[in-house]
Amino acid sequence: MTASEMRATIALALVFALRMFGMFSILPVLAIHTQSMPGGNSPFLIGIALGIDGLAQALLQIPFGLLSDRYGRKRMIYIGLTLFALGSFVAAGAHDLHMIILGRLIQGTGAMSAAVIALVADLTQEEHRSKSMAIIGMSIGVTFGVSMVAGPALNHWIGVPGIFAITGVLAFLAMAVVRFVVPDPQVSRVHSDAETVPGQIASVLRNTELQRLNFGIFSLHAAMRGLFVVIPLVLIQVGGLAGADHWKVYLPIMAISFFAAVPAIIVAEKYGRMKPVFCGAVGLLCLSTLLMAVFIGNFVGVVTTLFLFFVAFNLLEATLPSLISKIAPAGSKGTAIGVYNSFQFLGLFLGGALGGFLAQHVGSASVFVFSGGLALAWFMLALSMNPPPRVRTCMFHLGEMEDSLAGRYAAAFAALDGVMEAVVIGAEGVAYLKIRIGEWDESGALRLIEKGV
Incomplete structure:
Protein backbone atom coordinates (compact mmCIF):
# COMPACT_ATOMS: atom_id res chain seq x y z
CA MET A 1 0.00 0.00 0.00
CA THR A 2 1.16 3.52 -0.73
CA ALA A 3 1.56 6.08 2.04
CA SER A 4 -1.60 7.85 0.88
CA GLU A 5 -3.59 4.61 0.90
CA MET A 6 -2.36 3.69 4.37
CA ARG A 7 -3.20 7.17 5.66
CA ALA A 8 -6.72 6.96 4.24
CA THR A 9 -7.24 3.44 5.57
CA ILE A 10 -6.08 4.21 9.11
CA ALA A 11 -8.04 7.47 9.20
CA LEU A 12 -11.28 5.82 8.06
CA ALA A 13 -10.71 2.92 10.46
CA LEU A 14 -10.48 5.57 13.18
CA VAL A 15 -13.76 7.10 11.96
CA PHE A 16 -15.44 3.72 12.35
CA ALA A 17 -13.88 3.22 15.78
CA LEU A 18 -14.94 6.66 17.05
CA ARG A 19 -18.51 6.04 15.91
CA MET A 20 -18.76 2.45 17.11
CA PHE A 21 -17.18 3.00 20.52
CA GLY A 22 -20.22 4.83 21.83
CA MET A 23 -22.65 2.41 20.17
CA PHE A 24 -20.95 -0.59 21.75
CA SER A 25 -20.21 0.96 25.15
CA ILE A 26 -23.89 1.40 25.87
CA LEU A 27 -24.74 -2.29 25.44
CA PRO A 28 -23.56 -3.66 28.82
CA VAL A 29 -25.02 -0.77 30.85
CA LEU A 30 -28.26 0.45 29.28
CA ALA A 31 -30.50 -2.19 30.89
CA ILE A 32 -29.04 -1.29 34.29
CA HIS A 33 -29.39 2.47 33.82
CA THR A 34 -33.03 2.35 32.74
CA GLN A 35 -34.18 0.54 35.89
CA SER A 36 -34.55 3.88 37.68
CA MET A 37 -36.25 5.68 34.76
CA PRO A 38 -39.93 5.97 33.82
CA GLY A 39 -40.63 2.98 31.57
CA GLY A 40 -37.42 1.29 32.65
CA ASN A 41 -39.23 -1.60 34.32
CA SER A 42 -40.30 -2.89 30.89
CA PRO A 43 -37.81 -5.37 29.38
CA PHE A 44 -39.63 -4.98 26.06
CA LEU A 45 -38.92 -1.24 25.93
CA ILE A 46 -35.32 -1.90 27.01
CA GLY A 47 -35.01 -4.33 24.11
CA ILE A 48 -36.47 -1.74 21.72
CA ALA A 49 -33.97 0.83 23.00
CA LEU A 50 -31.09 -1.59 22.48
CA GLY A 51 -32.17 -2.59 18.99
CA ILE A 52 -33.97 0.36 17.38
CA ASP A 53 -30.79 1.76 15.86
CA GLY A 54 -30.43 -1.51 13.94
CA LEU A 55 -33.82 -1.02 12.26
CA ALA A 56 -32.84 2.43 11.00
CA GLN A 57 -29.47 1.18 9.77
CA ALA A 58 -31.05 -1.81 8.02
CA LEU A 59 -33.32 0.54 6.08
CA LEU A 60 -30.84 3.33 5.36
CA GLN A 61 -27.29 1.96 5.00
CA ILE A 62 -27.71 0.96 1.34
CA PRO A 63 -29.46 4.25 0.39
CA PHE A 64 -26.65 6.22 2.09
CA GLY A 65 -24.11 4.41 -0.08
CA LEU A 66 -26.11 5.04 -3.25
CA LEU A 67 -26.59 8.71 -2.39
CA SER A 68 -22.85 9.04 -1.85
CA ASP A 69 -22.39 8.08 -5.52
CA ARG A 70 -24.47 11.09 -6.49
CA TYR A 71 -23.83 13.73 -3.85
CA GLY A 72 -20.31 12.86 -2.71
CA ARG A 73 -18.78 10.52 -0.15
CA LYS A 74 -17.74 13.06 2.44
CA ARG A 75 -21.01 14.98 2.26
CA MET A 76 -23.04 11.88 3.11
CA ILE A 77 -20.57 10.93 5.84
CA TYR A 78 -20.96 14.39 7.40
CA ILE A 79 -24.75 14.06 7.25
CA GLY A 80 -24.60 10.60 8.83
CA LEU A 81 -22.28 11.68 11.62
CA THR A 82 -24.39 14.79 12.31
CA LEU A 83 -27.52 12.66 12.70
CA PHE A 84 -25.59 10.24 14.87
CA ALA A 85 -24.36 13.08 17.10
CA LEU A 86 -27.88 14.56 17.31
CA GLY A 87 -29.32 11.23 18.42
CA SER A 88 -26.55 10.85 20.99
CA PHE A 89 -27.33 14.23 22.55
CA VAL A 90 -31.08 13.51 22.54
CA ALA A 91 -30.41 10.27 24.43
CA ALA A 92 -27.98 12.04 26.78
CA GLY A 93 -30.70 14.49 27.82
CA ALA A 94 -33.43 11.86 28.14
CA HIS A 95 -35.40 11.62 31.38
CA ASP A 96 -37.41 8.56 30.38
CA LEU A 97 -36.88 5.44 28.32
CA HIS A 98 -39.04 6.68 25.45
CA MET A 99 -36.66 9.59 24.82
CA ILE A 100 -33.69 7.20 24.87
CA ILE A 101 -35.49 5.12 22.23
CA LEU A 102 -35.98 8.28 20.13
CA GLY A 103 -32.31 9.18 20.52
CA ARG A 104 -31.20 5.68 19.57
CA LEU A 105 -33.47 5.77 16.51
CA ILE A 106 -31.93 9.07 15.39
CA GLN A 107 -28.47 7.58 15.98
CA GLY A 108 -29.35 4.75 13.61
CA THR A 109 -30.47 7.13 10.85
CA GLY A 110 -26.83 8.23 10.58
CA ALA A 111 -26.13 5.02 8.65
CA MET A 112 -22.99 6.18 6.88
CA SER A 113 -20.97 2.94 6.93
CA ALA A 114 -21.62 2.17 3.25
CA ALA A 115 -20.48 5.68 2.30
CA VAL A 116 -17.26 5.19 4.28
CA ILE A 117 -16.57 1.87 2.55
CA ALA A 118 -17.20 3.53 -0.82
CA LEU A 119 -14.71 6.24 0.12
CA VAL A 120 -12.15 3.57 1.03
CA ALA A 121 -12.67 2.08 -2.43
CA ASP A 122 -12.16 5.49 -4.06
CA LEU A 123 -8.88 6.01 -2.20
CA THR A 124 -7.29 2.58 -2.66
CA GLN A 125 -6.08 0.60 -5.64
CA GLU A 126 -7.95 -2.58 -6.46
CA GLU A 127 -5.04 -4.83 -5.47
CA HIS A 128 -4.76 -3.19 -2.02
CA ARG A 129 -8.44 -2.79 -1.20
CA SER A 130 -8.84 -6.10 0.62
CA LYS A 131 -6.03 -5.12 3.00
CA SER A 132 -7.79 -1.83 3.76
CA MET A 133 -11.08 -3.63 4.44
CA ALA A 134 -9.27 -6.07 6.74
CA ILE A 135 -7.73 -3.23 8.75
CA ILE A 136 -11.13 -1.58 9.13
CA GLY A 137 -12.70 -4.88 10.18
CA MET A 138 -9.99 -5.37 12.81
CA SER A 139 -10.56 -1.85 14.15
CA ILE A 140 -14.27 -2.59 14.61
CA GLY A 141 -13.53 -5.88 16.37
CA VAL A 142 -11.01 -4.30 18.73
CA THR A 143 -13.40 -1.42 19.42
CA PHE A 144 -16.13 -3.89 20.35
CA GLY A 145 -13.90 -5.65 22.87
CA VAL A 146 -12.63 -2.42 24.40
CA SER A 147 -16.17 -1.02 24.60
CA MET A 148 -17.47 -4.02 26.51
CA VAL A 149 -14.84 -3.38 29.17
CA ALA A 150 -14.98 0.42 29.11
CA GLY A 151 -18.78 0.71 29.21
CA PRO A 152 -19.25 -0.35 32.86
CA ALA A 153 -16.30 1.80 33.98
CA LEU A 154 -17.60 4.85 32.12
CA ASN A 155 -21.07 4.25 33.55
CA HIS A 156 -19.56 4.32 37.04
CA TRP A 157 -17.69 7.57 36.38
CA ILE A 158 -20.07 9.61 34.21
CA GLY A 159 -23.24 7.57 33.90
CA VAL A 160 -25.11 6.55 30.77
CA PRO A 161 -26.01 10.18 29.92
CA GLY A 162 -22.29 10.93 29.97
CA ILE A 163 -21.58 7.99 27.64
CA PHE A 164 -24.18 9.27 25.19
CA ALA A 165 -22.72 12.79 25.41
CA ILE A 166 -19.18 11.50 24.79
CA THR A 167 -20.55 9.52 21.84
CA GLY A 168 -21.85 12.75 20.32
CA VAL A 169 -18.51 14.48 20.87
CA LEU A 170 -16.66 11.56 19.28
CA ALA A 171 -18.92 11.89 16.23
CA PHE A 172 -17.75 15.48 15.77
CA LEU A 173 -14.16 14.30 16.23
CA ALA A 174 -14.78 11.73 13.48
CA MET A 175 -15.99 14.55 11.23
CA ALA A 176 -12.74 16.40 11.87
CA VAL A 177 -10.78 13.29 10.89
CA VAL A 178 -12.75 13.05 7.64
CA ARG A 179 -12.24 16.74 6.93
CA PHE A 180 -8.58 17.18 7.82
CA VAL A 181 -6.95 13.74 7.60
CA VAL A 182 -8.79 11.72 4.95
CA PRO A 183 -7.70 12.73 1.43
CA ASP A 184 -10.28 13.90 -1.08
CA PRO A 185 -10.72 11.28 -3.84
CA GLN A 186 -9.65 12.41 -7.28
CA VAL A 187 -12.43 10.36 -8.85
CA SER A 188 -15.52 8.82 -7.25
CA ARG A 189 -17.24 6.00 -9.06
CA VAL A 190 -19.14 2.81 -8.36
CA HIS A 191 -16.98 -0.10 -7.19
CA SER A 192 -18.76 -3.43 -7.59
CA ASP A 193 -16.46 -5.09 -5.06
CA ALA A 194 -17.30 -2.60 -2.30
CA GLU A 195 -20.72 -1.06 -3.05
CA PRO A 389 -13.89 -23.56 -2.39
CA ARG A 390 -10.38 -22.37 -1.55
CA VAL A 391 -10.64 -19.25 -3.66
CA ARG A 392 -10.10 -15.54 -3.44
CA THR A 393 -11.05 -12.60 -5.61
CA CYS A 394 -8.36 -10.68 -7.49
CA MET A 395 -8.95 -7.30 -9.07
CA PHE A 396 -6.99 -5.70 -11.90
CA HIS A 397 -7.35 -2.19 -13.24
CA LEU A 398 -7.64 -2.16 -17.03
CA GLY A 399 -9.03 1.27 -17.79
CA GLU A 400 -12.53 2.10 -19.00
CA MET A 401 -13.58 0.32 -22.19
CA GLU A 402 -16.56 -0.61 -24.33
CA ASP A 403 -18.69 -3.52 -23.17
CA SER A 404 -17.73 -5.59 -26.22
CA LEU A 405 -14.04 -5.33 -25.37
CA ALA A 406 -14.81 -6.06 -21.72
CA GLY A 407 -16.52 -9.27 -22.83
CA ARG A 408 -13.44 -10.38 -24.78
CA TYR A 409 -11.21 -9.68 -21.78
CA ALA A 410 -13.55 -11.68 -19.53
CA ALA A 411 -13.43 -14.65 -21.90
CA ALA A 412 -9.62 -14.48 -22.10
CA PHE A 413 -9.25 -14.33 -18.32
CA ALA A 414 -11.72 -17.19 -17.85
CA ALA A 415 -9.57 -19.40 -20.10
CA LEU A 416 -6.56 -19.08 -17.80
CA ASP A 417 -5.68 -21.99 -15.51
CA GLY A 418 -7.15 -21.69 -12.04
CA VAL A 419 -9.67 -18.95 -12.90
CA MET A 420 -13.13 -20.06 -11.77
CA GLU A 421 -14.97 -16.91 -12.77
CA ALA A 422 -14.04 -13.74 -14.61
CA VAL A 423 -16.07 -10.53 -14.83
CA VAL A 424 -14.85 -7.37 -16.53
CA ILE A 425 -16.96 -4.24 -16.04
CA GLY A 426 -16.14 -1.79 -18.80
CA ALA A 427 -17.57 1.28 -17.06
CA GLU A 428 -15.34 0.64 -14.06
CA GLY A 429 -12.36 -0.55 -16.07
CA VAL A 430 -11.81 -3.38 -13.59
CA ALA A 431 -11.45 -7.14 -13.98
CA TYR A 432 -12.78 -9.26 -11.10
CA LEU A 433 -11.32 -12.77 -11.08
CA LYS A 434 -12.26 -15.54 -8.69
CA ILE A 435 -9.20 -17.78 -8.59
CA ARG A 436 -8.17 -21.03 -6.91
CA ILE A 437 -5.53 -20.32 -4.29
CA GLY A 438 -2.13 -21.60 -5.32
CA GLU A 439 -3.36 -22.97 -8.66
CA TRP A 440 -3.92 -20.06 -10.98
CA ASP A 441 -1.82 -18.64 -13.81
CA GLU A 442 -1.02 -15.18 -12.46
CA SER A 443 1.77 -14.60 -14.97
CA GLY A 444 -0.65 -15.33 -17.79
CA ALA A 445 -3.06 -12.74 -16.41
CA LEU A 446 -0.33 -10.14 -16.22
CA ARG A 447 0.73 -10.87 -19.81
CA LEU A 448 -2.87 -10.52 -20.93
CA ILE A 449 -3.15 -7.15 -19.23
CA GLU A 450 0.11 -5.98 -20.79
CA LYS A 451 -0.60 -7.15 -24.36
CA GLY A 452 -4.38 -6.84 -24.46
CA VAL A 453 -6.83 -9.00 -26.39
Missing part, protein backbone atom coordinates in the same frame (compact mmCIF):
# COMPACT_ATOMS: atom_id res chain seq x y z
CA THR A 196 -24.27 -2.24 -3.55
CA VAL A 197 -25.42 -2.21 -7.16
CA PRO A 198 -29.27 -2.08 -7.15
CA GLY A 199 -29.57 -4.20 -10.27
CA GLN A 200 -27.73 -7.06 -8.56
CA ILE A 201 -29.83 -7.22 -5.36
CA ALA A 202 -32.45 -9.62 -6.74
CA SER A 203 -29.87 -12.13 -7.95
CA VAL A 204 -27.98 -11.95 -4.66
CA LEU A 205 -31.18 -12.61 -2.72
CA ARG A 206 -31.89 -15.65 -4.92
CA ASN A 207 -28.49 -17.18 -4.20
CA THR A 208 -29.24 -19.98 -1.73
CA GLU A 209 -25.68 -20.21 -0.41
CA LEU A 210 -25.69 -16.49 0.37
CA GLN A 211 -29.14 -16.83 1.95
CA ARG A 212 -27.65 -19.22 4.51
CA LEU A 213 -25.03 -16.65 5.45
CA ASN A 214 -27.60 -13.84 5.60
CA PHE A 215 -29.73 -15.90 7.97
CA GLY A 216 -26.58 -16.67 9.95
CA ILE A 217 -25.51 -13.07 10.50
CA PHE A 218 -29.14 -12.20 11.34
CA SER A 219 -29.25 -14.97 13.96
CA LEU A 220 -25.81 -14.16 15.40
CA HIS A 221 -26.58 -10.50 16.00
CA ALA A 222 -30.12 -11.19 17.17
CA ALA A 223 -28.65 -13.49 19.83
CA MET A 224 -26.01 -10.93 20.80
CA ARG A 225 -28.44 -8.02 21.14
CA GLY A 226 -31.02 -10.11 23.01
CA LEU A 227 -28.28 -11.23 25.38
CA PHE A 228 -27.72 -7.66 26.59
CA VAL A 229 -31.39 -7.29 27.53
CA VAL A 230 -30.83 -9.91 30.22
CA ILE A 231 -27.17 -10.51 31.10
CA PRO A 232 -26.34 -7.16 32.81
CA LEU A 233 -29.23 -7.65 35.23
CA VAL A 234 -28.38 -11.33 35.78
CA LEU A 235 -24.83 -10.39 36.79
CA ILE A 236 -26.31 -8.11 39.46
CA GLN A 237 -29.17 -10.29 40.65
CA VAL A 238 -27.48 -13.70 40.53
CA GLY A 239 -23.84 -12.78 41.01
CA GLY A 240 -24.32 -9.82 43.34
CA LEU A 241 -21.85 -7.95 41.14
CA ALA A 242 -22.28 -4.18 41.13
CA GLY A 243 -22.63 -2.63 37.68
CA ALA A 244 -19.34 -0.76 38.10
CA ASP A 245 -17.57 -4.12 38.48
CA HIS A 246 -18.97 -5.82 35.39
CA TRP A 247 -15.76 -5.05 33.54
CA LYS A 248 -14.16 -7.75 35.70
CA VAL A 249 -16.35 -10.26 33.84
CA TYR A 250 -16.13 -8.74 30.37
CA LEU A 251 -12.36 -8.12 30.32
CA PRO A 252 -11.20 -11.75 30.68
CA ILE A 253 -14.06 -13.02 28.53
CA MET A 254 -13.31 -10.63 25.66
CA ALA A 255 -9.53 -11.08 25.81
CA ILE A 256 -9.43 -14.87 26.17
CA SER A 257 -12.27 -15.54 23.70
CA PHE A 258 -10.51 -13.40 21.08
CA PHE A 259 -7.29 -15.41 21.30
CA ALA A 260 -9.18 -18.70 21.64
CA ALA A 261 -10.79 -18.14 18.24
CA VAL A 262 -7.50 -17.48 16.41
CA PRO A 263 -6.28 -21.13 16.04
CA ALA A 264 -9.63 -22.18 14.58
CA ILE A 265 -9.52 -19.31 12.09
CA ILE A 266 -6.03 -20.38 10.99
CA VAL A 267 -7.16 -23.98 10.54
CA ALA A 268 -10.19 -22.87 8.53
CA GLU A 269 -8.30 -20.54 6.18
CA LYS A 270 -4.83 -22.03 5.90
CA TYR A 271 -5.75 -25.71 5.82
CA GLY A 272 -9.02 -25.46 3.92
CA ARG A 273 -11.19 -26.70 6.80
CA MET A 274 -13.71 -23.87 6.63
CA LYS A 275 -16.91 -25.93 6.71
CA PRO A 276 -16.13 -28.08 9.78
CA VAL A 277 -14.77 -25.08 11.69
CA PHE A 278 -17.75 -22.97 10.69
CA CYS A 279 -20.29 -25.65 11.61
CA GLY A 280 -18.49 -26.21 14.91
CA ALA A 281 -18.72 -22.52 15.73
CA VAL A 282 -22.45 -22.43 14.96
CA GLY A 283 -22.91 -25.54 17.10
CA LEU A 284 -21.02 -23.87 19.96
CA LEU A 285 -23.24 -20.81 19.60
CA CYS A 286 -26.32 -23.00 19.91
CA LEU A 287 -24.92 -24.94 22.88
CA SER A 288 -23.79 -21.83 24.76
CA THR A 289 -27.13 -20.03 24.45
CA LEU A 290 -29.12 -23.07 25.54
CA LEU A 291 -26.78 -23.61 28.49
CA MET A 292 -27.30 -19.98 29.49
CA ALA A 293 -30.98 -20.78 29.89
CA VAL A 294 -30.09 -23.81 32.05
CA PHE A 295 -27.55 -22.00 34.26
CA ILE A 296 -29.27 -18.63 34.46
CA GLY A 297 -29.49 -18.95 38.25
CA ASN A 298 -25.82 -19.86 38.66
CA PHE A 299 -23.21 -17.11 38.42
CA VAL A 300 -20.30 -19.37 37.46
CA GLY A 301 -22.48 -21.10 34.89
CA VAL A 302 -23.55 -17.79 33.37
CA VAL A 303 -19.97 -16.51 33.11
CA THR A 304 -18.74 -19.80 31.62
CA THR A 305 -21.45 -19.93 28.99
CA LEU A 306 -20.94 -16.25 28.24
CA PHE A 307 -17.30 -17.05 27.49
CA LEU A 308 -18.32 -19.90 25.17
CA PHE A 309 -20.79 -17.57 23.45
CA PHE A 310 -18.10 -15.01 22.67
CA VAL A 311 -15.65 -17.65 21.44
CA ALA A 312 -18.31 -18.66 18.91
CA PHE A 313 -19.24 -15.03 18.22
CA ASN A 314 -15.65 -13.98 17.48
CA LEU A 315 -15.02 -17.01 15.29
CA LEU A 316 -18.20 -16.45 13.28
CA GLU A 317 -17.58 -12.71 12.94
CA ALA A 318 -14.24 -13.56 11.34
CA THR A 319 -15.36 -16.41 9.08
CA LEU A 320 -18.68 -15.07 7.77
CA PRO A 321 -17.16 -12.19 5.72
CA SER A 322 -14.60 -14.63 4.34
CA LEU A 323 -17.39 -16.95 3.24
CA ILE A 324 -19.24 -14.07 1.59
CA SER A 325 -16.11 -13.30 -0.44
CA LYS A 326 -15.69 -16.94 -1.46
CA ILE A 327 -19.32 -17.55 -2.40
CA ALA A 328 -20.47 -14.24 -3.90
CA PRO A 329 -20.22 -13.94 -7.69
CA ALA A 330 -17.02 -12.17 -8.70
CA GLY A 331 -18.74 -9.00 -9.88
CA SER A 332 -21.36 -8.84 -7.11
CA LYS A 333 -19.28 -8.95 -3.93
CA GLY A 334 -20.20 -5.40 -2.90
CA THR A 335 -23.93 -6.08 -3.31
CA ALA A 336 -23.65 -9.36 -1.41
CA ILE A 337 -21.95 -7.55 1.48
CA GLY A 338 -24.54 -4.75 1.42
CA VAL A 339 -27.42 -7.22 1.68
CA TYR A 340 -25.53 -9.18 4.36
CA ASN A 341 -25.05 -6.01 6.41
CA SER A 342 -28.77 -5.21 6.15
CA PHE A 343 -29.62 -8.63 7.59
CA GLN A 344 -27.10 -8.02 10.36
CA PHE A 345 -28.75 -4.73 11.34
CA LEU A 346 -32.20 -6.29 11.13
CA GLY A 347 -31.00 -8.98 13.51
CA LEU A 348 -29.90 -6.31 15.98
CA PHE A 349 -33.38 -4.82 16.00
CA LEU A 350 -35.41 -8.01 16.17
CA GLY A 351 -33.01 -9.56 18.68
CA GLY A 352 -33.49 -6.63 21.03
CA ALA A 353 -37.25 -6.33 20.47
CA LEU A 354 -38.10 -10.04 20.64
CA GLY A 355 -35.61 -10.59 23.45
CA GLY A 356 -37.27 -7.86 25.47
CA PHE A 357 -40.74 -9.18 24.69
CA LEU A 358 -39.83 -12.69 25.80
CA ALA A 359 -38.06 -11.48 28.93
CA GLN A 360 -41.14 -9.49 29.93
CA HIS A 361 -43.86 -12.01 29.11
CA VAL A 362 -42.16 -15.41 29.48
CA GLY A 363 -38.96 -14.97 31.50
CA SER A 364 -35.26 -14.28 31.11
CA ALA A 365 -34.37 -17.88 30.25
CA SER A 366 -36.70 -17.77 27.25
CA VAL A 367 -34.45 -15.18 25.58
CA PHE A 368 -31.64 -17.72 25.46
CA VAL A 369 -33.98 -20.53 24.36
CA PHE A 370 -35.08 -18.30 21.47
CA SER A 371 -31.45 -17.55 20.56
CA GLY A 372 -30.62 -21.23 20.82
CA GLY A 373 -33.49 -22.04 18.47
CA LEU A 374 -32.19 -19.58 15.89
CA ALA A 375 -28.70 -21.04 16.23
CA LEU A 376 -30.06 -24.59 15.87
CA ALA A 377 -31.87 -23.66 12.65
CA TRP A 378 -28.66 -22.04 11.40
CA PHE A 379 -26.68 -25.15 12.36
CA MET A 380 -28.97 -27.33 10.24
CA LEU A 381 -28.55 -24.96 7.30
CA ALA A 382 -24.77 -24.89 7.79
CA LEU A 383 -24.55 -28.70 7.73
CA SER A 384 -26.17 -28.78 4.30
CA MET A 385 -24.02 -26.03 2.78
CA ASN A 386 -21.56 -26.87 0.03
CA PRO A 387 -17.95 -26.81 1.26
CA PRO A 388 -16.65 -23.39 0.23
